[in-house]
Amino acid sequence: MRWRALLPFLLALLAASPLRAAPPTEYQLKAVFLLNFARYATWPDEALADSDAIDICVLGRDPFGEHLSGLEARQAQGRAVKVHYPAAALEAKGCEVVFVAASEQRRLNAILRELEDWPVLTVSDIDGFIEAGGNIGLVTVDDRIRFDINRSTVATQHLRLSAQLLKLARRLIGREGD
């Protein structure tokens, strides 16, 4: 193939993509959403002693990379934030926030069943996550991150989410007390 044949192709690319500041990557922003969920959720007192840190856990293949460890420099509700990578759902019972990575799609139902009796805020960007019983589902709409909330499972797991979080949700399913 002659390079000359490719030239209009490359020119068109350049014309179409002026140099400009790159936006954050998807998981850079989703990491910050996790921090905010930790800030706007309330756990039962017996689950979170006064001296405890808020543990943010990732199940499956970590899509965040360095962006998640950056959260440890911050605080949520006056507590330190710690990031963990448990090997199995049963080991995530002590976490406050659990992010279920896309790699766990096939095991999703099993994971949610193992966590359903624990005060663990489950978050994921797997399609149909809140319908399957997860608490907060992250969705990308027009290149922006939005979230959906399943109020029934939030309530049955004895968690409370702030009114502000509920107000900003794109979609709420279920009812409190269901």
Add this chain to the structure above:
Amino acid sequence: MQLNSRKIVSALIVVCLSGGAAADDGLMDLSLEELADIQVLSVSRKAQRLGDTAAAVTVLARDDIRRSGARSVPEALRLVPGVQVAQFGAGRWAVSVRGFNSRFASKLLVQVDGRSVYSPMFSGVFWNGLNLMMEDIERIEVVRGPGASLWGANAVNGVINIVTRNAASTTGSMVRASVDDRGNPEVAVRQGLTLTGGAALRVYAHSENRAPFETRGGASSQDEQTGWRTGFRLDSDVGEPDHWMISGEAYRQRSPEILTLGGAGTYYTPFDFEGAHILAQRDWMTAAGQTSLRAYVDYADVVQGGLGDATVHTADLDFQHRLPVTGAHEWIWGLGLRHQSISVKSRVPVIEFDKDEVEQQTFSAFVQDEIVLLPRLLRLTLGARFEARNMGTPEFQPTVRLLWSPSDRDTVWTHWSRAARTPSYGERYAGLVAGAQAFGPFPVVTLISLPEEDLRSESVNAFELGYRRQLDRGSVEAVLFRQRYSHLVGNSFGGLRMPGLFPPTPDVLLTRHNRASAVTEGAEFGGEMAVNQDLRLGLAYTLMRQNYDTTGDAILDGGNATIANRNANHWLSLQARIDLSSRQELDLQVRHVGALKGQPAPGVDAYTVMDARYGYRFSRRAELTLSVTNLFDKRYTAYSSDYFPSAYAYDRRRLLLTGRWTF
């Protein structure tokens, strides 16, 4: 010129590298409202979902298919590394994975929502009959290499799974109308409904009307495509863990071509495809795991003008059960039962059948265990499939796969698999004119390939080593493979036959057997990257060589070389998806395919063509698209028809204007 292109390439690299640095700190101080308003550079999560898979898998998402401008499944498959796609007529395709390219490439399993669409006549796909409604495809999954342990028969070189959209995501009305530069109109309509109880239904119909290719002399190849397809899909509430789906379709397609019959001149014949199917599937979750049950009945008829016809009725039942994870093990098992009745008619002696009707039952069972050897690091998969046809000896198709994840972003996998392909109806019962050539003192004799009922299965031993990496802005993968085939079907000299006393010219008979063997090896590279918000790049590159073992049997070696020479030794596709503004899209695609030698002599030259697509969205309801295939109007041919020989068909620039309304 040289200098310029080098400058541009380096500028592109600068674009790619800039803006990677994290600015997490600023983001963490923003309020939730502000966060919700930030645009992100979203990349498809395909590779991430695939991160756990010890196989070379590529998924084409709906948007990839839409922006490729593909109007048929083979066109979309050009984006996938390892898949060889050659178009040699308006509706004629040769599509294969990892070699043995042919119009009836026999080692590939193609299914739509779990329903097999390859014909047991040739163990190949009549791509021209597969006139699917492209808008309704959710994704196309391509597995290269043997997928037999899970998917079964014919999954020797690969599996193509076409998954259609859930009816819940196609509510409302859609109308598409298009016209090409030769004035051929096409129309598609779809109506979606939400029913009580959360169920959803769509009904649709579309027409196909594609302009013919042209001959070397510039005349029409008379292979214009006309047809229609109509169907429905009904889905239960997506939110429920117990989900069922029922779908049905009927179609017709007319696909004529001009056959060249050796010294006997040319023969115009239409292929008429018609078919219908109905399929039901239920997926449910219990404490005992995830279960799915699928059943379908399918009718497919191919009428080849005055030559003959073939009707296939299929009834298929498929069960699959995924057990809950216990310790380090995750088991899946399944059972399948397929009944096919095939009936054929031959009207001329070009094809003759030993048996006009055959009933065949296929029973299959598979089991797979995925074992976590080291949590988050090493995973072993053992699987096997047993498959028996008509109470014959079961074919044993095992696989061993090892997946190593040195980090959350890197995956290295390797596998060894054995797969088998049972001989097709055509191979066992059809005698056909295989060609004409000079023989001894005779200027031209007819070669006739005789049927052989007792053929055994072809088999492959495949080895693969792959690497996949998920990047912040995309993903890359590289795969090396070597596949050793034995008991391949081949032809050898089987004597002479005098059809009549005058003229005293003999027919040369060829007998079929399983004595051929071959090796295919190569490398596949794939990558995609979001350079910035508005520009995404995609790449697929394949290097491959296929060699048969020499046997010393001149006819067999000659036939084998012909099969091997139908494959290019490298091909490339490069795509750029550009969002010019919130309303405008520009998509560019370059594809290059290496030469095919002696296919038939003097072969097919390498070609490079570029396609472009420009889309303008007037509102959320209306959009207009202009697609140009072969932008620079290069006149080229990609392949010469095998099985049904015809003159080379050439393609030129094609324009297509499409309007789409949703309401």
